[in-house]
Amino acid sequence: MRLRVLLSEGSSTSAREAVTVLGLAGHHVEICDPSPWCLARFSSFVRKFHHCPGLRDDPAGYLGFILKLLASGRFDVLLPTHEQGFLFARVRDRIPADVHVALPDFASYRTALSKAGFCRLLDELALPQPQTSIVASEAALRAAARLPCVLKTAIGTASRGIWFVQDQSELDRAVRELNASGSLADGVLVQDFIAGTTEKAQGVFCRGRLVGFHAFRRLAPGAGGGEAIKESVARPHARAMLARIGAHLAWHGGLSVDYLMPEAGARPLLIDCNPRVVEPMSAYLAGTDLITPLLGISLGETPDALPESRAGVKTRLAMQALLGCAAHGGSRRELLRACGRLMAESGPYENTFEELTPVRLDWLGAVPLSATALLLLASPSAAQRLARSGFGAHLLDRESIARIERDDFAAAL
Known part of the structure; x- marks a missing residue:
């Protein structure tokens, strides 16, 4: 329809x-x-x-x-x-x-959006995560920090509000930034740093029942915490954990989690939650269309469970690849080499499918892709500024969340 x-x-x-x-x-x-x-x-x-x-x-x-x-x-x-x-x-x-x-109810959505709320939920469900403390003062933060560690504000998506702290000087800088933003008062997560591969699992739920699932791992980083190259994977442990989370929250709609696969090969360690389906083309290209059942659930239907997506399907995000190259110190020569490999689908991009700007399916996708390439070739240092543009006015911050949560928020509309 x-x-x-x-x-x-x-x-x-x-x-x-x-x-x-x-x-x-x-x-x-x-x-x-x-x-x-x-x-x-x-x-x-x-x-x-x-x-x-x-x-x-x-x-x-x-x-x-x-x-x-x-x-x-x-x-x-x-x-x-x-x-x-x-x-x-x-x-x-x-x-x-x-x-x-x-949509789920507001309390469930608030739990999934909040890093602190998600951490407490994992403790309640006895699901694995890195050792984590939630602190609300500078003294408590410094006492809990075991370097290297990761600091996370209670609210923050699109990789905002995260500090990877390696030494004392980085800890001091993070504390200054947290004090300046007022985020400490909301609670800050102090989490042990765990070496491993970052993966993501996505699900679509119908009144707490998981009806669609897909997982992928990062093969190459982009800019701003994104992925440049992904590969779909089979992760029954991650599927079971996501299903438990969605069932507990009576989730209705899309829900995604980030997790680490430790180098020792232990169970996944959950590190983040996103109350939506994140970048659905990886699943689509691996044979699992998560958007169609999401539309059906929106309409009140109860769709059948989807089959597993295919493992081993590699996808790329060309814009993220170029931004990542520049953000990690790539020169103009390296950017030109990356452009050539992307166009020829060679090197690390061999046997990958474009998921963000699939020009062969949608010719207008060439506009932002070409503009990004030209801007970075003119000024590779612009990568950080372009990556930050994804954190724009379409997203929430501490102040807008507080306004929405006020009892009288919608009264004047």
Whole structure:
């Protein structure tokens, strides 16, 4: 069935990949975003772009804009592709009855969004994670830190609010930044550093039951904590843990976790949670379309469980590969070499499929990819600035979360 779908933002890589899956299925796709140059806008599958207020700076304005858009009767499904789900779960009763969306209750969403809440949930379920302390003062942080370690703010996605601390000078710098932002008062996670491979598992849940699953490991890093090359993997332990988490939270919709595979080959150690499906093209290319059952769940259907995705399918994100090359000190010569290998699908990109900007499927994807390559060739140092652009006004911060949680937040709308 051809559906009219509104995406809650268009800046994230997850939104861009969801657009591809939706477009290939023949759905009518529109997006809204505070940036007129957002990544997902450059797709031939997007029928219309709506320039909206930023969730971070004006959550009430953003909500009012979305509700007005939904009241027009133009959409069947609202698809939260990033942190906007936190807002929609908070005001679920304000979304028009004829517009369908898959969301858990607000308390469950808040637990999954909060790093501190997720850590406590893992303890409650006796699921494995690195040794972790939650502290709320500088003195407690310094006492808990066993170098090397990882520091995480209670709230922070897209790799924001994370410090990998190797020595005392890095610890001092992290403490200064935490004090300056006021994040210590919300609680900071002090976590043992564990050597291993980072992997991610994604699931789609229907009222607490896992109906779709996919896992992949990082083969090469990109910029800002992202992946440049992935490979799908079979992880029954990760599947079982994700299923337990979703069942406990009575989850409804997409849910993803990050975990470490220690070098010793022990069980996965859970390190993060994202209350959404993250970058769904890896699963799609491995034979598991997570977006279609997510739409069905949004419509109130109870889909059958999907078969396992194929292990060993390698995918690439060309933009992340170029950003990662530049961010890790690559010269113009190395960037040109990376461009050549990406075009020829050779070297590390041999036998990989493009998931973020699949130009052969969607020619407009060439626009942001070419612009990124040209900008980095002109100034490789621009990689860090471009990576930070993914942390824009479409996301939440401490202040916007506090405003949304206020009892009178939606009263004036």
